[in-house]
Amino acid sequence: MPEVKSIFREVLPKQGQLSMEDVPTMVLCKPKLLPLKSVTLEKLEKMQMEAQEAVKQQELAMKGAVAVDAQ
Amino acid sequence: MEVTMDPLFLALSYFRRRRLQQCSDICTKILQDSPYDQAAWSLKTRALTEMVYIDEIEVDQEGIAEMMLDESSIAQVARPGTSLRLPGTSQGGGPTPAVRPLTQSGRPITGFVRPSTQSGRPGTMEQAIKTPRTASTARPVTSASGRFIRLGTASMLTNPEGPYINLSRLNLAKYSQKPHLSRTLFEYIFHHENDVKNALDLAAQATEHAQFKDWWWKVQLGKCYYRLGLYRESEKQFRSALNHKEVVDTYLYLAKVYQRLDQPITALNLFKQGLDHFPGEVTLLTGIARIHEEMNNISSATEYYKDVLKQDNTHVEAIACIGSNHFYTDQPEIALRFYRRLLQMGVYNCQLYNNLGLCCFYAQQYDMTLSSFERAQALVANDQEQADVWYNIGHVAVGIAELTLAYQCFKLALAFNNDHAEAYNNLAVLELRKGRIEQSKAFLQTAASLAPHMYEPHFNLSILSEKIGDLQSSYTAAQKSEDSFPEHVDTQQLLKQLRQHFAEL
The missing domain is CATH 1.25.40.10 (Tetratricopeptide repeat domain)
Incomplete structure (x- = not known):
């Protein structure tokens, strides 16, 4: 390989002190691994959802019945 | 002529195949014809119980009243390492909050949630009340009025003819004499109706009938006392049950009592005693690991989770916890292997894909990152999860210096969860x-x-x-x-x- 003379020469100071200012920077919150749910918890949540649905359905049915009565 | 199956046999078969609704329907028909059929009555009771059955060991919900007006703890200011209430006392050299996010109670987030870990114990009344009341973190004022009651009333609501068994008209003394009926009846009252007081009455009479020699009834009494908040009484019952017969469940219940009394060291000793009788029992090992984790001693928790995996290499909780620990100790590629294992085992949900996406990104497997997040997005069940997934995608965007995308992702996270x-x-x-x-x-x-x-x-x-x-x-x-x-x-x-x-x- 032919020797290519570079235009840029690296500068490595051998004397003097190197200083770097440590500026506090803002921090981001960390990425969040989502915890897996236990079987019991999933069942509980499912049951609660179903129960809420059932209540809602019944309430709707009640309202419907009242509306029919009013007519 | 068509040959029909004996209805009771058919009902039993349905019950075994967990077609509980059909089983209960057939039993109802049998009972309409012959109201005193004890077999059908008992089977229907069991079917109804199974429909709403949840593992009592896992269920643990503390209301604000239990937490703040708690007089069962021994020391208000416990020494470090002896209490579950001082999350700051980390001795295990776990990751600091600088790398691992915290839950509301100031504990590092874990890889697995159970009903009892959903939200930790706030330090002061003010904090307890201020805790945001979103759908997922709503905390009942007392646990007795919490989810249990809601489930109990709902199960009654769905039945147009009112409750199946009218508890107030039941002669408990009569049933407690009949061992083959009393147990199913007890489970029905306890799980389906959530009427702990009546359940306790029945259990007390039944254990008397069995001349205080039946360990099963003692365990049930202990469960009732626990639900009523009488922890010392329930401890006595469980101890006495253990004297009759060594059962893993009893150890777990007793440990739960000690955890509620804020005596983690006693609970640990108990688990170790249990392990002497049942060497290598997975649930006991998991119990030890959970306590270490709650006391912020992550490294020894991981050791115990590894022991769990030696016994049962498909234990989801252990794999998830070890995986998350590796992720937060700067080894995302190892965490990736654990989560991939979960995927191979058939776990298929939003959380897993989200975690896979994060692990892939930080392990420099960029090809899989976005497709994992896409899957996670497709599998979300509610807005909270959606928000969390967007939040994590935002991190990926920050990582590749796409600040506009990151900005949009965080905005979307806020749109889903304010x-x-x-x-x-x-x-x-x-x-x-x-x-x-x-x-x-x-x-x-x-x-x-x-x-x-x-x-x-x-x-x-x-x-x-x-x-x-x-x-x-x-x-x-x-x-x-x-x-x-x-x-x-x-x-x-x-x-x-x-x-x-x-x-x-």
């Missing part, structure tokens, strides 16, 4: 880069009020205030940051600087 404190904080950082100081400050203040346990918003607010010359607010914010994360070096330096400043004035 209480997402982490997203507020990150958005504030991005806003400041754009030079919008007021906006950034507002976001940080929101984040700080939503999640006072996180140090990031306080610290950021402190830096921001210091930059714009508001040294007093900077100092107060830095102090708050120090409270939630005392070892944070940058906070310390900032405080030192500010103190110097004030001294010069």
